Amino acid sequence: xxxxxxxxxxxxxxxxxxxxxxxxxxxxxxxxxxxxxxxxxxxxxxxxxxxxxxxxxxxxxxxxxxxxxxxxxxxxxxxxxxxxxxxxxxxxxxxxxxxxxxxxxxxxxxxxxxxxxxxxxxxxxxxxxxxxxxxxxxxxxxxxxxxxxxxxxxxxxxxxxxxxxxxxxxxxxxxxxxxxxxxxxxxxxxxxxxxxxxxxxxxxxxxxxxxxxxxxxxxxxxxxxxxxxxxxxxxxxxxxxxxxxxxxxxxxxxxxxxxxxxxxxxxxxxxxxxxxxxxxxxxxxxxxxxxxxxxxxxxxxxxxxxxxxxxxxxxxxxxxxxxxxxxxxxxxxxxxxxxxxxxxxxxxxxxxxxxxxxxxxxxxxxxxxxxxxxxxxxxxxxxxxxxxxxxxxxxxxxxxxxxxxxxxxxxxxxxxxxxxxxxxxxxxxxxxxxxxxxxxxxxxxxxxxxxxxxxxxxxxxxxxxxxxxxxxxxxxxxxxxxxxxxxxxxxxxxxxxxxxxxxxxxxxxxxxxxxxxxxxxxxxxxxxxxxxxxxxxxxxxxxx
Numbered sequence: 001x002x003x004x005x006x007x008x009x010x011x012x013x014x015x016x017x018x019x020x021x022x023x024x025x026x027x028x029x030x031x032x033x034x035x036x037x038x039x040x041x042x043x044x045x046x047x048x049x050x051x052x053x054x055x056x057x058x059x060x061x062x063x064x065x066x067x068x069x070x071x072x073x074x075x076x077x078x079x080x081x082x083x084x085x086x087x088x089x090x091x092x093x094x095x096x097x098x099x100x101x102x103x104x105x106x107x108x109x110x111x112x113x114x115x116x117x118x119x120x121x122x123x124x125x126x127x128x129x130x131x132x133x134x135x136x137x138x139x140x141x142x143x144x145x146x147x148x149x150x151x152x153x154x155x156x157x158x159x160x161x162x163x164x165x166x167x168x169x170x171x172x173x174x175x176x177x178x179x180x181x182x183x184x185x186x187x188x189x190x191x192x193x194x195x196x197x198x199x200x201x202x203x204x205x206x207x208x209x210x211x212x213x214x215x216x217x218x219x220x221x222x223x224x225x226x227x228x229x230x231x232x233x234x235x236x237x238x239x240x241x242x243x244x245x246x247x248x249x250x251x252x253x254x255x256x257x258x259x260x261x262x263x264x265x266x267x268x269x270x271x272x273x274x275x276x277x278x279x280x281x282x283x284x285x286x287x288x289x290x291x292x293x294x295x296x297x298x299x300x301x302x303x304x305x306x307x308x309x310x311x312x313x314x315x316x317x318x319x320x321x322x323x324x325x326x327x328x329x330x331x332x333x334x335x336x337x338x339x340x341x342x343x344x345x346x347x348x349x350x351x352x353x354x355x356x357x358x359x360x361x362x363x364x365x366x367x368x369x370x371x372x373x374x375x376x377x378x379x380x381x382x383x384x385x386x387x388x389x390x391x392x393x394x395x396x397x398x399x400x401x402x403x404x405x406x407x408x409x410x411x412x413x414x415x416x417x418x419x420x421x422x423x424x425x426x427x428x429x430x431x432x433x434x435x436x437x438x439x440x441x442x443x444x445x446x447x448x449x450x451x452x453x454x455x456x457x458x459x460x461x462x463x464x465x466x467x468x469x470x471x472x473x474x475x476x477x478x479x480x481x482x483x484x485x486x487x488x489x490x491x492x493x494x495x496x497x498x499x500x501x502x503x504x505x506x507x508x509x510x511x512x513x514x515x516x517x518x519x520x521x522x523x524x525x526x527x528x529x530x531x532x533x534x535x536x537x538x539x540x541x542x543x544x
Contacts, residue, residue, distance in 0.1 A: 022052035036297050038069040056087050067270050090121040101242045106137035124155040128162045128248050136241030142166045165238050192281045195224045199237035202228050223311040235278040246276035262292050280312040296327030325360050333357050348378040364401035368394050388418035425449035430462045457486035461493045473504045491521045495543045502537040
């Protein structure tokens, strides 16, 4: 495979890379990759491999780049070099399984799965791989390869998700209720499993079974239901071994990310996009993981692979805007959010997204107006945007915009709708507290918030500050110390604690707390805290 790749590309690559030594091509490939010039980097890695076809370092770096870039021809060429050198790492071994699945080379797939088991690191996915191998090859009962239902351990957990998918692919009776149970246990991934099953049933003309899987009010589920009712095709079906493996590696990517193994997780998510290009979850997870690595320029284009007809299209639009914001491209994020609200089909969620973009840009008055529009178009029973949440968001934006009278009214509306919500209780109480309004009522609200959420450090800080302002220093310090212990880097908590220490005559401890606050303080807060460290607490320097 490498020979063919090199034969096609070596002449062109050497023309671009001068001089043509392996080291020069390798260095230029790394530089191009770092600059985000992915196609150029691939060309230079091809040249480097052509000049040094047995170099494990170059092959390893070429593989890592190629997977990120989605250059699967280069990725496989590099992996086969490593395989010949007996230097394939366990994660790259799964790429060879994927290659065999895509080529329907079941003998090679069996050999590579045996190697995955021998490598041990990912042996827990082997039963699922063998089950899909049996399905793809038509050799043996796929379900017999899985651990017994109800078993314990990681392998059993993965098998529990794939058993109903295999049953559905094989047309076995009882698949739909089994898949519903699996989806109900899958957390956020449940919608993806339901839609995948519905897509396959719809392809077979089993409309009733497809709709039976699409229960719920989440946006993707509703979108999928509408497509089936309209007779339009639904993407994302798991009908073959390659799509089954894609589902497996995406789940593996999410589990690895939960352990903060982001680069490895991104590798598997990207592999899922190659195995099943119509699996929108694979593209979304890959984009998310790449953005976590600060690679927003690569992440955002991946989302273009999820088309407007996909049930997850709205989620992808949200994700794109959020990734753009995280990457500092606020103008592009705002343009996307405005485009969504300008559509005739704009819903409450579209206006909320616009409000969040405005808030990130510091345009709080505009954010408040966007939340008002969200309230205006919100439909009764819209679980995705609870009314009290919208009033709380509007109140917070108005507060930060300096419009306290309207903010107070919005917060009171939120309180009337959700008097049991600790965040509503805390915000309304604390906002009045810092303005020295209704101190008894403010303390009552914050105490109730603390009773309902005793482990929330922000609410504990609010109660400590309320006690401080009302002169109960000993109880205030105890509360503020508890909050600071939970959030040792929080600027506001440490400043509050320092003020309380100072008022209690504990001047050395006060300066230690203020110094902790100064580490991350910015703007006016930083100036105020620095002044207190130097000269002590005065009325003018009191925490806000």
